[in-house]
Amino acid sequence: MEAHTSKSRTCSAPVPGSLSPKRRELDIERLANEQLDILVIGGGVTGVGCALDAAARGLSVGLVEQRDLASGTSSRSSKLLHGGLRYLESRDFALVREALHERGLLAKTVSPHLVRTVSFMIPLTRRFWQRIYFGAGVLLYDLLARTGRHPLAFHRHLGRRATLELAPGLKQSSIRGAIIYQDAQIDDARHTLAIARTACHHGASIVTSARVTGLLIETRNGSETVVGAKFRDLETDTDYECRATKVVNATGVWLDDIHDMACPAGLSVRAAKGVHLVVHRDCIDSESGIVLRTPRSVLFLIPWGDHWLIGTTDTEWDYDRAHPAASSADIDYILEHANAALQRQLTRADILGVYVGLRPLLDASDDDTTKLSREHAVAEPINGLVSIAGGKYTTYRVMAADAVDAAVVGLDKPVPPSVSHEVVLLGSDEWQHWSQQANALTQRSGLDRDIVERLLWRHGNRIVDVLEIAEHEPALATGIPGGSYIAAEVVHAARHEGALHLDDVLARRLRISIEDEQRGNLAAESVASLMARELHWSDQRKDEEVKRWYERVEAERAANAAPDDSTADSLRRRAADTRGLNDA
Ligand SMILES: Cc1cc2nc3c(=O)[nH]c(=O)nc-3n(C[C@H](O)[C@H](O)[C@H](O)COP(=O)(O)OP(=O)(O)OC[C@H]3O[C@@H](n4cnc5c(N)ncnc54)[C@H](O)[C@@H]3O)c2cc1C
Known part of the structure; x- marks a missing residue:
């Protein structure tokens, strides 16, 4: 293996687990036409963890996420992989031990580059x-x-x-x-993305901007059974139905909304x-x-x-x-x-x-709420629908394995136990070697060493995909305003990381929205131009994305000056996101 980048884009190897716009189209077609083993609702760490766990067991899997990967809680945590020292005070020893075990596994085997x-x-x-x-x-x-x-x-x-x-x-x-x-600490949004791309590499269909609007329910052996879900592609406003033997509800704080589509809840979250x-x-x-x-x-x-x-x-x-x-x-x-x-x-x-x-x-x-359980629970409130709730970011892998274990009960084929403890995420393969490559990559790319080190932390050995973009078009090796990121990362995000909107890049693929005093306003125009070229946006669409971003920043600033939650909420609600979503 060599830290090598190719001059010619046409000769380059396909990028593994690429969440390209083309792949999204094919995946929607697949969800609409194929009977799946498992459909996961929710693209936070728990949902993508379920998708990877199931795909690695050889099951056919789809996942739909209403906004962007990690756009819910999974990009907004304290970014710690920890046992939670304070849970020792409440004597949750098993929870702490399990989380510390996961911390070690993620650091050593599953995702060391992150x-x-x-x-x-x-x-x-x-x-x-x-x-x-x-x-x-x-x-x-x-x-x-x-x-x-x-x-x-x-x-x-x-x-x-x-x-x-x-x-x-x-x-x-x-x-x-x-x-x-x-x-230990981790970039939560990038880690969730790495799990999703690894699931995609294992054959799962991951579709973002796709909101579940209802469940498909039929009577089987005398009882009501969930046999799939209706979803809307928010990019085209087209409705589809996806049929699956089991549906996994991994929607975090939206869990009860999915239950409300089917039955009285057996499990509830606050x-x-x-x-x-x-x-x-x-x-x-x-x-x-x-x-x-x-x-x-x-x-x-x-x-x-x-x-x-x-x-x-x-x-x-x-x-x-x-x-x-x-x-x-x-x-x-x-x-x-x-x-x-x-x-x-x-x-x-x-x-x-x-x-x-x-x-x-x-x-x-x-x-x-400080006393509510941080443990997780799995339930099947109606046949065919498995819900997973609670837990911590650190324990996502265990939660996913438990949810998939529950989902495969009754599947008409033998299913092996979870292997997710052995599945290395994209970017982390041979990390011991790659973590030593900063000098070599700096020399070959001509980029600053700081930038190369940061790219290695964010992309692991898939840094080669970003460097190849910059090498192919040297103008993309330059920095973008308001952060220490390079333009090639934006192009890579739109080309391979499933970024469909400006906020996907400013808030999650990069972290400019929280790292820069202007909260991404300085970068919005140039990032939108790079995305427009890659995703074939019209000028009007590009301007709309930038305008929505400015509105979002303004609404957040106004909320931050509000005296209480109710006022902050009404000020923040003035700007919906680029997918037009706001809770009713
Ligand atoms: C402030 C804070 C700090 C934290 N710090 C830590 C920490 O340091 N370490 C740690 O281990 N844990 C931490 N946690 C906990 C951890 O972040 C969460 O447990 C975890 O991110 C939850 O992930 P999730 O996938 O269950 O939910 P989410 O990430 O919210 O994902 C649910 C997804 O479902 C999607 N969805 C909802 N409805 C639909 C629908 N109808 N159709 C399609 N998609 C839908 C949503 O858009 C969302 O993306 C923290 C939590 C918070 C709030």
Whole structure:
């Protein structure tokens, strides 16, 4: 194997798992005409995980996603692969151990090119009891991780001086010492995309901008049975029916909507809102991430490339699930709790981006969302429909395997057990070799080493596909405004990564929407021009995409100044996304 790029596009090998516009057309045709084993609804991490799990077992699989891959919660998490130290307090030992096992598996085998180790510090402000209490928790956390593969470095106790050397930005007067431990982080949207492309490579049909509008229900052996779904291609406003032996409902916070199409729900979810702020790396002087206690939960200060992610909140959300909004109160809450520990106070002027996600929590009668279960559950509320709910990003693979295990019961052919623990995602093959190729690739491509390293982290060994585009057309090796991305990545996103709209690129294929003070406004015009050329948009369509983006940014900014959720929601709703979706 060689880090090699070809001059001629016509001679190049086909790109594996390419979610090209042509492939989308063929996949819609297939969904409309073929009887599938499994149809998955929802293109978040759980849904694409189900599609890959089933396809890798040799089943015929389709997946429909109403917007873009990871456009729901799966691009808006804290981006940690973790056991969740705080779940030890509620004695969820099995949940923590399972998640730590998954953390190791993803880092070592399944997706090493997307996983990074990150160290966190728990600052101690009281001399004895905190060190004993938190120390015991972190010790247990590390011991539980040792039962799985790929344990990370053991935690360390630091005195006051060592703590302030590592994190001079902490408020010095209150610091007594710290405990430092290791966890892992991942770019959630790119990881979800990598799973989808790997599923496609294994034969699954992945169709985005395709919304399920109803279920096909027939009476079989005297009982009502789901035998497929109706879906609408939102790009052409065309309706189709897809027939499948089993339908898997992996729609996160929309789970109950699908149930409402068929029957009274047997499983229900509640949406809990979590807000993150993004600030530049210079704003906080620390070499390590920081974990702070808050009265309700914890607040993470997470190093993220040239930025910090700071979050999160945890409150009930009853409004538009397509566009959850952060209010001024959410932002104040995060700033207040971060500033309680920091020497240099963060202000609103420091905030580059704000993003909001909805946790799909298994419903319980308890009113407080911080106490709802983070475990997952699988149910078949009506024959033929398997629903999967709850869980965490970290445990998506286990959730998917459990859902597919439930779906294959009654299939008229033998189905092997899940092999997803062995399926390496596209980009991660021979990663040990590729992770050493930054120098060679920098020399061959003529790009800056920083750019090559970042491309390697985002694309793994499929960096060759991006470099080939830039080599074929050198103008695409230049940067796009407002971020450290190159134009070839935009073309690659439209050509091979299933990006159909401007927000798919600005918010998920790249992360300009949260990394740049202008929230992507600076890049919108040039990214839209690159997409227009690739996807054959008219000038009018291109202008419309840019206009919608500006409206979205304006609506988000207005919501961020609103005093409460209800006002934030109504301000954010003023701008629907490019697919025109807003919850009724
Ligand atoms: C603030 C926050 C921080 C978090 N941090 C972490 C973390 O650090 N680590 C961790 O492990 N977990 C974390 N989580 C949890 C994790 O992000 C979620 O559990 C996970 O992303 C849920 O994925 P999902 O696929 O179930 O849902 P989603 O990603 O929401 O996917 C559901 C999809 O279904 C689609 N859909 C809905 N209705 C239809 C329809 N009718 N037709 C077609 N498609 C439809 C939606 O468009 C959506 O894309 C966090 C969650 C939040 C909110």
